[in-house]
Amino acid sequence: xxxxxxxxxxxxxxxxxxxxxxxxxxxxxxxxxxxxxxxxxxxxxxxxxxxxxxxxxxxxxxxxxxxxxxxxxxxxxxxxxxxxxxxxxxxxxxxxxxxxxxxxxxxxxxxxxxxxxxxxxxxxxxxxxxxxxxxxxxxxxxxxxxxxxxxxxxxxxxxxxxxxxxxxxxxxxxxxxxxxxxxxxxxxxxxxxxxxxxxxxxxxxxxxxxxxxxxxxxxxxxxxxxxxxxxxxxxxxxxxxxxxxxxxxxxxxxxxxxxxxxxxxxxxxxxxxxxxxxxxxxxxxxxxxxxxxxxxxxxxxxxxxxxxxxxxxxxxxxxxxxxxxxxxxxxxxxxxxxxxxxxxxxxxxxxxxxxxxxxxxxxxxxxxxxxxxxxxxxxxxxxxxxxxxxxxxxxxxxxxxxxxxxxxxxxxxxxxxxxxxxxxxxxxxxxxxxxxxxxxxxxxxxxxxxxxxxxxxxxxxxxxxxxxxxxxxxxxxxxxxxxxxxxxxxxxxxxxxxxxxxxxxxxxxxxxxxxxxxxxxxxxxxxxxxxxxxxxxxxxxxxxxxxxxxxxxxxxxxxxxxxxxxxxxxxxxxxxxxxxxxxxxxxxxxxxxxxxxxxxxxxxxxxxxxxxxxxxxxxxxxxxxxxxxxxxxxxxxxxxxxxxxxxxxxxxxx
Numbered sequence: 097x098x099x100x101x102x103x104x105x106x107x108x109x110x111x112x113x114x115x116x117x118x119x120x121x122x123x124x125x126x127x128x129x130x131x132x133x134x135x136x137x138x139x140x141x142x143x144x145x146x147x148x149x150x151x152x153x154x155x156x157x158x159x160x161x162x163x164x165x166x167x168x169x170x171x172x173x174x175x176x177x178x179x180x181x182x183x184x185x186x187x188x189x190x191x192x193x194x195x196x197x198x199x200x201x202x203x204x205x206x207x208x209x210x211x212x213x214x215x216x217x218x219x220x221x222x223x224x225x226x227x228x229x230x231x232x233x234x235x236x237x238x239x240x241x242x243x244x245x246x247x248x249x250x251x252x253x254x255x256x257x258x259x260x261x262x263x264x265x266x267x268x269x270x271x272x273x274x275x276x277x278x279x280x281x282x283x284x285x286x287x288x289x290x291x292x293x294x295x296x297x298x299x300x301x302x303x304x305x306x307x308x309x310x311x312x313x314x315x316x317x318x319x320x321x322x323x324x325x326x327x328x329x330x331x332x333x334x335x336x337x338x339x340x341x342x343x344x345x346x347x348x349x350x351x352x353x354x355x356x357x358x359x360x361x362x363x364x365x366x367x368x369x370x371x372x373x374x375x376x377x378x379x380x381x382x383x384x385x386x387x388x389x390x391x392x393x394x395x396x397x398x399x400x401x402x403x404x405x406x407x408x409x410x411x412x413x414x415x416x417x418x419x420x421x422x423x424x425x426x427x428x429x430x431x432x433x434x435x436x437x438x439x440x441x442x443x444x445x446x447x448x449x450x451x452x453x454x455x456x457x458x459x460x461x462x463x464x465x466x467x468x469x470x471x472x473x474x475x476x477x478x479x480x481x482x483x484x485x486x487x488x489x490x491x492x493x494x495x496x497x498x499x500x501x502x503x504x505x506x507x508x509x510x511x512x513x514x515x516x517x518x519x520x521x522x523x524x525x526x527x528x529x530x531x532x533x534x535x536x537x538x539x540x541x542x543x544x545x546x547x548x549x550x551x552x553x554x555x556x557x558x559x560x561x562x563x564x565x566x567x568x569x570x571x572x573x574x575x576x577x578x579x580x581x582x583x584x585x586x587x588x589x590x591x592x593x594x595x596x597x598x599x600x601x602x603x604x605x606x607x608x609x610x611x612x613x614x615x616x617x618x619x620x621x622x623x624x625x626x627x628x629x630x631x632x633x634x635x636x637x638x639x640x641x642x643x644x645x646x647x648x649x650x651x652x653x654x655x656x657x658x659x660x661x662x663x664x665x666x667x668x669x670x671x672x673x674x675x676x677x678x679x680x681x682x683x684x685x686x687x688x689x690x691x692x693x694x695x696x697x698x699x700x701x702x703x704x705x706x707x708x709x710x711x712x713x714x715x716x717x718x719x720x721x722x723x724x725x726x727x728x729x730x731x732x733x734x735x736x737x738x739x740x741x742x743x744x745x746x747x748x749x750x
Contacts, residue, residue: 113369114303116362118246120294120324122285122309123259125332127268127355131228136171138226143170145222146195149215150207157204169198190255190279191216220258229266230331231389232356237271239359247272248294250307252314254279285314288322295322303369306349306362313342325349327361330407331385340412350399351417353385353407356392357399364399374401379731380408380420382427382447387714394717395724403728410443414450422458422731423447426712431467432529460734465687466711472530472561473497478685479693479706488677490670492704500525500560502552507545517562521602522593524563525551530708537616541565541590541623543601547610554612566705567592568696571663573670576692576716577679579730583655583719584675586662591622592699657719668697670704682709689730692716 121127130138147166151158158166173194192212199207207215240247249272253259256279263269274297278284281293295305302323309315310329319326328348330339350361368374381388381397388407391397397405406418410430414420427444434440444463451459469475476497483492498517504510514520525548526539535557542548551560572589575582601609611620654672658664665675682693692713696705720726 113366114301115366115369116245116304116306116325118248118294118298118300118305119240119358119362120248120250120291120305120307120319121272122307122311122315122329123249123251123262123268125310126230126308126315126329127233128227128229128262128265129332130226136175138223139174140167140171141226142191142219142223143167143174144219146170146191146215146219149218150211153211153215154204154207157206161202161204166198166202169201170194173197191219191258192255220261223258224261224265227262227265229268230355232354232392233268234266236355236358237268240362241271243359245362246298246300248297249275250285250290250294251276252278252284256280285309285311285318286321288318291318291322291324306365308358310339311342312339312346312348316348317342317346320346325365327352327358327365329353329355329358330409331355340409343409343412344416347418350404351406353381353383354388354392354397356389357397357405360398360400364401364404367401371401376402376404377731377735378404378406378419378421380406380414380418380423382408382410382423382425383712384426384429387426387712390714390718396727398724408447410446413446415453420450420454420457422460422735423451424460424731425463427463428466428470428711431463432470458734460731461688461690461711469686469688469709469711470529472526472528472708473499475530475686475709478709479682482678482681482685483706485681486678487681488674490674490678490704491702492706493698493701495566495705495707496564498562499528500551500562502558502560505549507549510545510548514562519562519564521545521548521598522565523548524565525556525560526563527557528559528561529557530710537614538612539615540610540612541593541620543593543598543609543611543623544604544607546604546606547601547608550608550610563707565590565593566696567699568705569663569699571668571696572707573665573668573675573695573697574692574716575675575679575682575695576713576720577683577689578717578720578723578726579689579733581653581720581726581730582676582679583657583716583721584665584672585657585659585716585719586665586668587659588619588661589696590619593623597623653721655719655721669702670697682706 144167147158147163151163195212195216199205199212237247249263249268251259251263256277259277259279263275269275274294276290276293278290281290283289285291291305291307295302298305303325306325306327307315307319308327308329309318310332312328316326316328318324326348328351330351330353350365352358352361379397383391388397399405406420408414408420408423408425409417410427425447427447430440430443434444447459447463451457468478476494480494483494486492496518498513498519501510501513504513521543523542524539525542527536529536538556540547540551540554540556542551568589570589570591572587574585574587576585611623613620654676656665656672665672679693683689683691686709688711690712692710692715694707696707697703698705717723
């Protein structure tokens, strides 16, 4: 890392701003989180551990108190405690103190101090089962250490022993010197004295240090009061209500939603300190956390000279966050749920209000066009129009589809329904909603009538579609588009179904024969005539690197790839240019530029069959050559292109 200059120029020139040499980190919801659940849920597990321990030791003392009432009382005290921690000295009560208050509330007085201590430890052990580090935490800390930064950890907690154990989780302690816990030093964030302890230890000025934390009213405010620049770690929603209030008056200098963005954010702060008047493009992004992590790992969403990336918090009016030139989004979940949920309507309204009051801000991919892709039957109609207007040299057709026959019960009625839609077994059953929910990837291959009727008894979404199953040599062609750039990847898909297997399944008239799978995780590699006993392989959508089939043109070209076990594109008799022409037709039909769609080749007729369209796909972007350059080029062109205001009214979403 470069030496930092701090001396004033003797000629009267402005002082050279010092470069960052040290980084102060918060712990909870910054480096560490509770896996699969919110903090309140994990805390409840701790309280249940405490209650279980005490009930076993003193069952008679708790006979008059219902467990739920006792747990609610502890949770209420913890919640009030957290709500009073933002100002003044550290006010956090320990779990021991909260337990003693709860015991007193219920007039339970025969619990000894030793038993209280043991009960708290039992609760902490239960809590620790749910610890996990944020993705990329260790990788990020190692990079900062390798780059020569000093690292400190400053955390608010009066349960010092519990917090020390939390610090030891994941071997975090080795990366930090010093480590300060508010319960040990007697004051905590946002009191700037706790950051001053770090400055004194390192013998640095505030300008040489940045702080990283999740709570604006605690971590960011402490940095402001100490004269230290701040990076808001906006990964967890547990402090959303408090941050929504605090961001109105306290402004972080930078924001990240993946820890892997922190090194670039620090370098960007150095750049801005040296170039305070530079007018950079500010790109806001409202993307799911998993997508952010994937994009960051392939070099995207990293702030650098000329470009600042900022996670958009749609629960807060955008005007209170920063100035946005461009907003990149995948708001499919919000759009899908807005008609039923006020919360999601409010989030979308915050976005549209900002765009209305800032007409120069570009929304990349208009939300009413994204909304048109939310239903698989609608995307089937779009692809049908593309196939009808096909001007390529490809022979194409669409798979036959129909809504799932929910209200039909008799075998005769179901057979008649299938015949009316020219459908027969095997069939694909999939959710009609193509986005927005985990269950969108839950699917089944159904081989007989009993299997189709059994679907109704399973935990599938209420709205399903039936799709013709087409033998396709176990290969899917995935096309990913980002503006004019494109990646085409052949992947291993569902195995073909033999006529003999289908006859065996049909003969089992009373036994459901079907294979249920998650297309994003595991695919069947063989079918079984016995219900639910196929073997599985990992889905190619797990983002493993693909082999490059042919050379790629770096900017506006097409990259051809094939996954292990999949047939290469060249063996399927499809030219690169035909795929490009088809992709342009699909983009024009849906009016979007960041899309993915699937193709299969019918092994009997050799026709190309389009299946689904995905907006801002998770799969395939990493296969686009020079993806970060391509993305920035696409953003620039979006800024320069003619723009229209969004047309979607969130009061009556499509």
